[in-house]
Amino acid sequence: MKFLRDTWLIFTRQMLLVWRTPARLVIGFVQPIAYLVLFAPLLKTALAPTGAQTYADAYRVYVPGLLVVLVLLSGFFAGFQLLGELRSGVIERSRVTPVSRTALILGRAFSEVVTLMGQAVVITVVALPFGLTVHLGWLMLAYLMLALMALMACALSYAMAMLIPSPAALGPLINSISQPLSLLSGVLLPLSLAPGWLVAIAEWNPIYWTTNGTRSLFTGNPGDVSVWAGMLIVIALAALTVTWATRMFARQVR
Amino acid sequence: MIEVKGLRKSFTLGKRRKTRTVEAVRGVDLSVAEGEIFGFLGPNGAGKTTTARILCTLLEPDGGEAVIAGADLRKDPGAVRTKVGYVPQGGTTTDEVTAREELVLQARMYGIGKAEAIERAEKALAAFELTEFADRACRTYSGGQRRRVDIAMGIIHEPKVLFLDEPTTGLDPQSRAHLWDEVRRLRDTGMTVFLTTHYLEEADALCDRIAIIDHGEIVALGTPTELKHGVAGDVVTVGLNGSGPRAAELLDGHDYVRKLELGDDGLRLYVDDGTTAMAQIMRVLDAGDIHFDTVELHRPSLDDVFLIKTGRSLRDK
Ligand SMILES: Nc1ncnc2c1ncn2[C@@H]1O[C@H](COP(=O)(O)OP(=O)(O)OP(=O)(O)O)[C@@H](O)[C@H]1O
Numbered sequence: 001m002k003f004l005r006d007t008w009l010i011f012t013r014q015m016l017l018v019w020r021t022p023a024r025l026v027i028g029f030v031q032p033i034a035y036l037v038l039f040a041p042l043l044k045t046a047l048a049p050t051g052a053q054t055y056a057d058a059y060r061v062y063v064p065g066l067l068v069v070l071v072l073l074s075g076f077f078a079g080f081q082l083l084g085e086l087r088s089g090v091i092e093r094s095r096v097t098p099v100s101r102t103a104l105i106l107g108r109a110f111s112e113v114v115t116l117m118g119q120a121v122v123i124t125v126v127a128l129p130f131g132l133t134v135h136l137g138w139l140m141l142a143y144l145m146l147a148l149m150a151l152m153a154c155a156l157s158y159a160m161a162m163l164i165p166s167p168a169a170l171g172p173l174i175n176s177i178s179q180p181l182s183l184l185s186g187v188l189l190p191l192s193l194a195p196g197w198l199v200a201i202a203e204w205n206p207i208y209w210t211t212n213g214t215r216s217l218f219t220g221n222p223g224d225v226s227v228w229a230g231m232l233i234v235i236a237l238a239a240l241t242v243t244w245a246t247r248m249f250a251r252q253v254r
Numbered sequence: 255m256i257e258v259k260g261l262r263k264s265f266t267l268g269k270r271r272k273t274r275t276v277e278a279v280r281g282v283d284l285s286v287a288e289g290e291i292f293g294f295l296g297p298n299g300a301g302k303t304t305t306a307r308i309l310c311t312l313l314e315p316d317g318g319e320a321v322i323a324g325a326d327l328r329k330d331p332g333a334v335r336t337k338v339g340y341v342p343q344g345g346t347t348t349d350e351v352t353a354r355e356e357l358v359l360q361a362r363m364y365g366i367g368k369a370e371a372i373e374r375a376e377k378a379l380a381a382f383e384l385t386e387f388a389d390r391a392c393r394t395y396s397g398g399q400r401r402r403v404d405i406a407m408g409i410i411h412e413p414k415v416l417f418l419d420e421p422t423t424g425l426d427p428q429s430r431a432h433l434w435d436e437v438r439r440l441r442d443t444g445m446t447v448f449l450t451t452h453y454l455e456e457a458d459a460l461c462d463r464i465a466i467i468d469h470g471e472i473v474a475l476g477t478p479t480e481l482k483h484g485v486a487g488d489v490v491t492v493g494l495n496g497s498g499p500r501a502a503e504l505l506d507g508h509d510y511v512r513k514l515e516l517g518d519d520g521l522r523l524y525v526d527d528g529t530t531a532m533a534q535i536m537r538v539l540d541a542g543d544i545h546f547d548t549v550e551l552h553r554p555s556l557d558d559v560f561l562i563k564t565g566r567s568l569r570d571k
């Protein structure tokens with residue numbers, strides 16, 4: 001099928017570019033790993049009220065939050081790269097060919113998702129010696145949830161980049177969306193520590209559910225309501241944003 | 255091969271209140287025959303790139319029709335895409351990848367299978383003398399090498415028509431001459447080439463036919479020779495010593511003088527037949543007892559054509 005073939009073509013090309021610019025990949029790691037090594041050890045005492053007694057407990061709460069931040073924030077920045085490629089003529093060069101328009105955007109989004117998941121795996125592995133233990137099956141499910149979050153963030157960022165094709169204006173817009181989304185989701189510390197009114201607001205934030213879902217999978221509570229609720233929410237949001245982004249792209253670039 | 259009628263396109267700039275409309279292309283008609291090099295000559299902002307992008311399906315026109323290699327631009331842009339190749343003004347090689355990877359990708363985007371794409375890339379690399387650098391990152395290429403990769407990408411799917419947007423801008427004279435030869439070679443294989451340029455010499459030396467475009471409109475169209483002859487057969491320049499105005503007065507009104515212009519370099523007379531006119535001019539000047547330093551006879555250039563049609567020179571920009 002032409003569409004699948006084209007998506008694969010664009011995906012492999014973008015992965016090649018990721019591979020050839022390792023600096024970008026490394027920069028993506030530095031911050032999460034610094035947090036993991038320098039900030040997480042503080043958490044054993046901070047998280048004691050939630051029942052955390054060992055470092056392993058603390059890491060099981062902290063690492064999923066860190067991964068959510070990673071995929072969301074990096075995903076939100078995908079739009080800048082798209083703008084760069086629209087300007088440099090790389091996309092124009094694809095557009096004179098009959099390559100599928102949807103593939104041009106999906107192939108790019110998938111390569112971002114795969115890169116982010118690669119980083120997520122490395123961060124998980126780095127956390128193991130600190131005492132993180134997690135059930136492999138639930139971990140895979142957590143990765144799926146993270147991948148869908150990454151896809152959603154990328155697609156949203158692409159759509160916004162096409163709506164506001166100026167990097168100077170796009171930055172503040174993305175910040176003003178990602179800040180409240182992550183603050184109100186308890187990515188750094190679980191909101192079970194928060195006062196009731198804050199939780200009441202956070203319950204309206206879809207990222208709150210996906211963060212809690214990811215965390216429940218890491219802590220070995222796959223039966224928690226946030227797992228299936230988070231999964232449903234992120235599937236719906238990913239479908240919505242991907243549709244929006246591909247529509248915008250097809251309209252803008254024919 | 256290319257039939258264009260009444261093509262127009264305008265851009266709206268600015269936001270809500272302060273909008274400004276730029277009419278980039280204002281009713282372009284042209285027709286390009288199979289196997290010719292057609293030049294689109296015009297100054298900056300004339301609408302060359304806009305026209306080329308419309309014809310390659312990258313921009314939707316506001317009005318007009320175009321049929322390219324038998325495919326209707328509006329009704330079947332997909333068919334147009336498979337028949338044209340486009341090499342944009344700025345070039346599009348990516349720094350991190352090699353020429354071979356670029357060529358294979360471009361071929362694959364046209365739907366060509368992997369094995370065949372690799373084979374075609376190999377051939378294109380050889381044809382454009384790029385084999386030596388084929389596996390080096392594009393970042394390391396010279397301007398001329400990059401441009402050759404761009405063109406090789408443009409023809410990887412063997413299009414019927416190739417659009418080249420200012421292919422030699424920024425190249426040194428030697429690379430330019432090399433590129434001209436390559437374009438001629440493509441034409442000799444039967445490809446139709448549509449190229450934009452703002453170099454008079456390039457239009458003159460390389461193109462079989464040219465259209466001169468200014469402010470979105472075609473002001474002249476024909477072979478370089480036709481265009482130049484349309485202005486005048488010859489130009490006679492008489493170097494005069496201070497007596498220019500009197501000489502102009504004496505010569506004005508003679509029926510063999512089509513047009514006459516007094517400039518810094520002397521008196522320019524546009525005439526049909528230079529050799530006979532020159533004798534007549536000298537006789538008039540002798541009779542008027544006017545001394546002249548030099549008399550030169552030369553052919554009109556495309557700049558003379560542009561000057562007569564628009565009142566401006568293409569050279570002083
Ligand atoms: N995307 C756009 N948005 C707004 N205005 C545009 C756009 N593209 C072109 N224009 C305007 O249309 C006019 C024609 O531009 P075009 O790029 O076709 O000129 P050109 O002949 O290719 O010039 P050059 O020799 O500088 O490349 C210019 O006034 C330009 O500012």
Ligand SMILES: [Mg+2]
Pocket residue numbers: 302303304343419420
């Ligand atoms: Mg141009």
